[in-house]
Amino acid sequence: MARAEPDRRARGDxxxxxxxxxxxxxxxxxLARNAHSRGGELDLVMDDAxxxxxxxxxxxxxxxxxxxxxxxxxxKQRRLVHAAQAFLLRHPQHAQAPCRFDVVAAAGDPAxxxxxxxxxxxxxxxx
Numbered sequence: 371m372a373r374a375e376p377d378r379r380a381r382g383d384x385x386x387x388x389x390x391x392x393x394x395x396x397x398x399x400x401l402a403r404n405a406h407s408r409g410g411e412l413d414l415v416m417d418d419a420x421x422x423x424x425x426x427x428x429x430x431x432x433x434x435x436x437x438x439x440x441x442x443x444x445x446k447q448r449r450l451v452h453a454a455q456a457f458l459l460r461h462p463q464h465a466q467a468p469c470r471f472d473v474v475a476a477a478g479d480p481a482x483x484x485x486x487x488x489x490x491x492x493x494x495x496x497x
Contacts, residue, residue, distance in 0.1 A: 381480045385429040386413055389474045392485050398423060401464070407456035410449040415457060422469045424454045426491075429476040429483065442473050442491065451494045469494070 390400060393416055401422065402415040414425035428441055442450075450471060458465045473491040476483035 382427075382429060384480050385476045385483055386427045388480075388483055389425070389427045389476060389485065390414060392474065392487070393425065396487075401461075402457070405453070405457050407453045407460075409452035409456060412450065412453050412457060418470075420467060422458075422464050422467045423472050424450060424457075424469065425472045425474055426450060427474045427476065429480065431477070431480075447471070447492050454494070 386403075390403070393414070394400070398416040398418045400414065401417055402412070405412040405415055412424050413427045414423075416423040416425055426442055426446070430441075454469065454471070458469075470490045471492050471494070473488040475486040475488065477486075478484045
């Protein structure tokens with residue numbers, strides 16, 4: 371009997387957890403996970419030596435059609451910026467810190483994905 375493919379949310383959670391471990395091994399520290407606001411959700415909010423990093427994790431089974439990073443279009447960037455602004459309003463202790471937006475594109479086996487980390491993938495002022 372073939373094993374049923376895990377549902378989309380479970381797969382996304384697994385990839386997000388793997389991305390978190392990937393970033394933590396590179397010195398980042400978790401501030402929040404799945405931070406919801408009216409405008410959207412931030413997958414990971416991390417601290418990188420005093421910089422608040424808003425991380426969008428994108429998974430694609432294959433890298434065809436541009437992969438995960440290509441799916442963070444202008445509309446998605448706008449929603450992420452608004453969600454980041456809401457996060458900073460709710461967490462004023464981080465409001466004066468420098469901020470950046472990173473994308474972690476994951477591909478392949480969701481249990482052990484390959485990652486491409488795009489630091490400073492886009493700017494809030496360019497949205």
